[in-house]
Amino acid sequence: MVRLESRGDVSRAWSLLSPVVAIVLTLISGVVIFSAMGKDPGLALYTYFVQPLTTAFGVTELLVKATPLVLIGIGLSIGFRANVWNIGAEGQFTIGAIVGGGIAIAFHDSDNFLLLPVVMIGGILGGMAWGAVPAFLKTRFNANEILTSLMLTYVAVLLLSYLVHGPWRDPDGYNFPESRLFPAAAMMPVLWEDSRLHLGAALAVLAVVGGWVILSRAVIGFQLRVVGQAPAAAKHAGFSQNKLIWFSLLLGGGLAGLAGVAEVAGTIGQLLPSISPGYGFTAIIVAFLGRLHPVGVLLAGLIMALSYIGGEVAQIEIGLPAAVTGLFQGILLFFLLGCDVLTHYRIRFGAPGRARGS
Amino acid sequence: MTQQSDEMAEKQDGGEVPDAAPLLALDRITKAFPGIVANDSISFQIKPGEIHALLGENGAGKSTLVKIIYGVLGADSGTLSWNGAPTAIPGPAAARDLGIGMVFQHFSLFEAMTVLENIGLAMNDQRDMTALKQRVIEVSTSYGLPLDPDRHVHSLSVGERQRIEIVRCLLQNPKLLILDEPTSVLTPQEAEKLFETLRQLSDEGCAILYISHKLDEVKALCEAATILRGGKVVATCDPRQETAQGMAELMIGQKLTPTRRDGGEVSRTDRIMVSRLSIASEDQFGIDLREISFKVRRGEILGVAGVAGNGQTELMSALSGEIQNRRQPDSIRFDGLSVGSLNPAERRALGANFVPEERNGHAAVKDMSLSDNAFLTAATRMKLMANGMMRHGEIRSFADKVISAFDVRTTGAEAAAGSLSGGNLQKYIVGREILQEPGILIISQPTWGVDAGAAATIRQALMDLARRGCAVLVISQDLDEIFEICDRIVVISEGMVSEPRDIEAITVEEVGLLMGGLHDLADTVGSEGRANG
Numbered sequence: 001m002v003r004l005e006s007r008g009d010v011s012r013a014w015s016l017l018s019p020v021v022a023i024v025l026t027l028i029s030g031v032v033i034f035s036a037m038g039k040d041p042g043l044a045l046y047t048y049f050v051q052p053l054t055t056a057f058g059v060t061e062l063l064v065k066a067t068p069l070v071l072i073g074i075g076l077s078i079g080f081r082a083n084v085w086n087i088g089a090e091g092q093f094t095i096g097a098i099v100g101g102g103i104a105i106a107f108h109d110s111d112n113f114l115l116l117p118v119v120m121i122g123g124i125l126g127g128m129a130w131g132a133v134p135a136f137l138k139t140r141f142n143a144n145e146i147l148t149s150l151m152l153t154y155v156a157v158l159l160l161s162y163l164v165h166g167p168w169r170d171p172d173g174y175n176f177p178e179s180r181l182f183p184a185a186a187m188m189p190v191l192w193e194d195s196r197l198h199l200g201a202a203l204a205v206l207a208v209v210g211g212w213v214i215l216s217r218a219v220i221g222f223q224l225r226v227v228g229q230a231p232a233a234a235k236h237a238g239f240s241q242n243k244l245i246w247f248s249l250l251l252g253g254g255l256a257g258l259a260g261v262a263e264v265a266g267t268i269g270q271l272l273p274s275i276s277p278g279y280g281f282t283a284i285i286v287a288f289l290g291r292l293h294p295v296g297v298l299l300a301g302l303i304m305a306l307s308y309i310g311g312e313v314a315q316i317e318i319g320l321p322a323a324v325t326g327l328f329q330g331i332l333l334f335f336l337l338g339c340d341v342l343t344h345y346r347i348r349f350g351a352p353g354r355a356r357g358s
Numbered sequence: 359m360t361q362q363s364d365e366m367a368e369k370q371d372g373g374e375v376p377d378a379a380p381l382l383a384l385d386r387i388t389k390a391f392p393g394i395v396a397n398d399s400i401s402f403q404i405k406p407g408e409i410h411a412l413l414g415e416n417g418a419g420k421s422t423l424v425k426i427i428y429g430v431l432g433a434d435s436g437t438l439s440w441n442g443a444p445t446a447i448p449g450p451a452a453a454r455d456l457g458i459g460m461v462f463q464h465f466s467l468f469e470a471m472t473v474l475e476n477i478g479l480a481m482n483d484q485r486d487m488t489a490l491k492q493r494v495i496e497v498s499t500s501y502g503l504p505l506d507p508d509r510h511v512h513s514l515s516v517g518e519r520q521r522i523e524i525v526r527c528l529l530q531n532p533k534l535l536i537l538d539e540p541t542s543v544l545t546p547q548e549a550e551k552l553f554e555t556l557r558q559l560s561d562e563g564c565a566i567l568y569i570s571h572k573l574d575e576v577k578a579l580c581e582a583a584t585i586l587r588g589g590k591v592v593a594t595c596d597p598r599q600e601t602a603q604g605m606a607e608l609m610i611g612q613k614l615t616p617t618r619r620d621g622g623e624v625s626r627t628d629r630i631m632v633s634r635l636s637i638a639s640e641d642q643f644g645i646d647l648r649e650i651s652f653k654v655r656r657g658e659i660l661g662v663a664g665v666a667g668n669g670q671t672e673l674m675s676a677l678s679g680e681i682q683n684r685r686q687p688d689s690i691r692f693d694g695l696s697v698g699s700l701n702p703a704e705r706r707a708l709g710a711n712f713v714p715e716e717r718n719g720h721a722a723v724k725d726m727s728l729s730d731n732a733f734l735t736a737a738t739r740m741k742l743m744a745n746g747m748m749r750h751g752e753i754r755s756f757a758d759k760v761i762s763a764f765d766v767r768t769t770g771a772e773a774a775a776g777s778l779s780g781g782n783l784q785k786y787i788v789g790r791e792i793l794q795e796p797g798i799l800i801i802s803q804p805t806w807g808v809d810a811g812a813a814a815t816i817r818q819a820l821m822d823l824a825r826r827g828c829a830v831l832v833i834s835q836d837l838d839e840i841f842e843i844c845d846r847i848v849v850i851s852e853g854m855v856s857e858p859r860d861i862e863a864i865t866v867e868e869v870g871l872l873m874g875g876l877h878d879l880a881d882t883v884g885s886e887g888r889a890n891g
Contacts, residue, residue: 009570081829217747217748217750218746219737219743219748220746222730222748225726229723229724229725230720230724232716232719232720233720233721233722234721236680236712236714236721236734237701237702237703237705237734238699238705238706239703239734303499
């Protein structure tokens with residue numbers, strides 16, 4: 001008989017070990033799945049997880065993909081610390097891209113060097129505005145932010161689709177549902193020649209540092225941690241719950257908006273009906289895989305980016321279906337949540353427990 | 359009360375068979391948890407009909423031991439004999455089958471159900487509710503435990519709820535009844551009633567294992583006592599032959615230094631003024647505060663006595679600002695300023711500090727370091743932050759100051775609050791507030807679940823603080839504590855507060871009557887009169 005027994009205390013070691021175990025279990029599942037599909041599991045895993053890292057191009061692409069994941073993941077992880085469950089980063093990302101992209105399109109014949117900063121600020125404000133809606137509904141009507149932020153994602157995605165199919169469609173674009181190309185002045189500078197690695201990556205690193213300062217040095221970060229761990233203690237200390245909800249959602253929304261504008265003004269260069277392979281949702285996994293710690297988020301962002309790149313390479317090289325990427329991400333989150341149980345419980349083999357609460 | 363009960367105990371002693379075979383015998387029971395041996399080779403015996411006290415401080419191993427007897431926990435080694443035969447008790451159901459009943463400190467009752475339904479739930483073999491109702495009435499009348507089977511539990515006082523638990527045990531005809539700190543939720547009068555019931559049970563041959571740390575009670579009620587300290591039996595004695603002081607010293611293993619209560623002028627200045635404070639409770643089964651008024655003067659300690667669940671939690675929240683009263687900001691004034699609409703941080707900035715009852719998760723965050731926990735409430739007044747950033751150096755040194763000033767046993771300021779024992783964490787929390795030199799301190803259950811040494815330190819610190827001019831409000835269920843440290847006392851009952859009285863001018867019995875609530879008293883006396891007659 002196997003049973004779970006409460007540790008009584010949180011195991012710090014397990015909390016750090018859990019993501020590693022989850023990754024190993026995901027790889028083992030990968031072997032099983034690839035074998036079942038009739039592929040050589042060794043080759044498939046190599047193609048998926050190692051081959052992308054063997055070229056300079058592969059590495060820069062990895063960083064390009066990691067940029068939005070880390071930017072969003074930092075914002076989400078800070079909110080999650082306070083039990084503010086912003087699930088709608090995908091929508092905030094999209095609105096950030098729409099607002100920043102809209103400014104770039106409106107000034108498409110400008111070459112003013114101030115255009116890029118304005119585009120970026122527009123993107124951040126757009127994301128914050130989209131995060132403000134669930135914050136308002138939560139603080140005013142106690143509406144669950146999980147539902148409201150998630151539903152707003154679909155509003156944002158459909159809005160983008162409407163814009164590129166309608167009013168913002170490129171007049172010289174042969175009726176393709178795409179906006180015009182952004183002017184050079186609105187594009188983020190490239191950091192590495194002959195690659196797509198842009199300024200956004202540097203901003204993501206800054207966000208990591210900023211996130212660390214907020215969580216371990218700033219008073220607001222302390223308040224967020226207390227609210228998350230002991231809401232009654234936060235109330236006793238006199239921290240304003242509403243202020244922390246607003247802060248979490250505005251910060252998460254702003255960083256997601258920045259990620260969105262960085263994606264269109266750094267990587268894509270125009271607005272398309274689909275600008276994200278689900279970065280906003282994957283960033284949730286990134287936040288948890290990174291233990292809600294900024295440095296962890298950075299590492300987790302790189303790992304999840306690898307799952308995107310690897311998925312693409314595996315499609316091309318050995319004909320794996322595109323769904324494998326989502327499958328891997330889902331399996332990883334599943335194992336991670338499973339392993340996290342072990343931070344609070346230990347597995348015991350033996351007679352069924354007789355312990356009873358008293 | 360001691361006088362009379364001593365006599366009764368003597369009488370009952372006469373009926374005892376001197377060499378009766380033990381009903382329950384424990385032989386070298388040992389139980390270890392990770393990092394601690396909770397029970398270390400414990401042996402003692404209980405005779406049929408004996409009222410046996412199990413004495414010890416918090417953490418001495420009493421709860422673990424009774425959980426082993428009741429089958430909730432299994433012992434690592436040692437033998438338990440029932441009627442002379444070694445017996446294994448694999449679970450509470452097996453314990454009940456043997457004839458062991460237990461009344462836990464925390465009741466397991468459904469508030470939204472009636473008394474009868476709650477009792478019925480625990481009876482495996484009882485399907486006929488009418489017959490059960492008849493038996494409940496029979497048992498409750500014959501043992502002086504008045505209960506209305508059709509009342510809903512949420513409308514009952516804590517004392518009445520305890521009677522349900524006891525009746526539930528008695529319906530099983532127990533041979534051994536275990537009670538865990540039963541009087542901690544009772545008024546002195548209710549406690550005296552309970553003792554009568556227990557003596558009656560004992561006369562009928564039911565043994566009682568009585569867990570307590572209240573020595574006067576044990577002297578009045580019990581004929582044998584086993585004293586635990588640090589998981590070991592340190593003494594077995596006849597409490598009627600011992601002094602309370604002597605047993606206390608056996609319990610804590612050191613000499614008790616009585617708290618000093620000297621000098622200190624209580625001035626005429628009112629620092630806390632509460633006038634006609636009414637607040638509806640946020641909790642469905644909570645207590646509404648009704649027209650509460652009192653004042654606490656500079657240099658004075660005012661005690662708020664009362665049975666748990668009569669509005670103490672709500673009063674604490676209203677005073678600390680966790681519940682704000684925007685409609686009547688004037689109902690609470692600190693040093694003349696209306697604070698009713700301020701949050702706790704704003705009230706703290708005015709020089710008021712608060713210690714809520716619950717240590718873990720309310721006064722302190724268990725998984726955070728002591729330093730972080732110092733920052734929690736001392737940030738503003740101790741200037742532990744600047745420009746929105748935490749000043750880690752200053753926070754650390756403030757935490758160190760608290761640790762050394764209050765002799766907190768810990769590995770250091772970076773230790774997690776949850777790693778400290780209850781008494782040490784409470785000393786840290788109280789120290790954190792007192793070192794801020796508050797003008798007003800409001801503290802709930804200052805020594806609840808705290809070892810005697812720490813309790814003495816905390817009480818002394820509160821008295822010293824008052825002498826320095828602070829107005830201290832102590833909300834406590836522990837009457838001994840209130841009589842030891844307070845200058846004046848009010849009693850809270852059903853969300854209302856009695857007129858303040860000087861501590862010298864009121865007796866325990868009077869306080870007990872107020873604790874029972876005057877309107878409540880009428881119908882309790884009536885029904886008990888019938889029950890006893």
